[in-house]
Amino acid sequence: MDPGKKRRARLRVALAAAVILAAALAYTSFGAASEARTPGQLMSSAKAGRSYQLTGKVMPGYRLRGDELDFRVRDRNGRASVPVRYTGAIPDPFRAGREVLVTVRRNKGGTFVGEHDSLITKCPSKFSAAKGT
Numbered sequence: 001m002d003p004g005k006k007r008r009a010r011l012r013v014a015l016a017a018a019v020i021l022a023a024a025l026a027y028t029s030f031g032a033a034s035e036a037r038t039p040g041q042l043m044s045s046a047k048a049g050r051s052y053q054l055t056g057k058v059m060p061g062y063r064l065r066g067d068e069l070d071f072r073v074r075d076r077n078g079r080a081s082v083p084v085r086y087t088g089a090i091p092d093p094f095r096a097g098r099e100v101l102v103t104v105r106r107n108k109g110g111t112f113v114g115e116h117d118s119l120i121t122k123c124p125s126k127f128s129a130a131k132g133t
Helices: 004-034 037-045
Strands: 052-057 063-067 069-076 081-085 097-106 112-114
Touching: 004 063, 037 081, 052 081, 081 097
Parallel strands: 081 112
Antiparallel strands: 052 069, 052 097, 063 069, 069 081, 097 112
């Protein structure tokens, strides 16, 4: 076989492999992504046993009993809230009024159970308008 034809054939195979790998990467990245939901959205559409990303603000009155944390998460506008029972690492900045992100599953009683070690607190300075600008 002619060396020029061999090079072109190898180039075509390499390009085809690159396109397939790029498509697989894009499918995996976008297919696995899930949009975080607010308590109001979860109250109306969450199904028992399915996993959701919950975002909102921690309400005052949370309780820590042993390694179990019970708290409520409310919408930013303050209208809807859902109860969450969580076990796992609790971030140091966790407190009432702090925005959190946690992966939850709805149980049959209506409480949302947080997946172990999935609680994240958001830094408030990144989400508020800068003063004096």
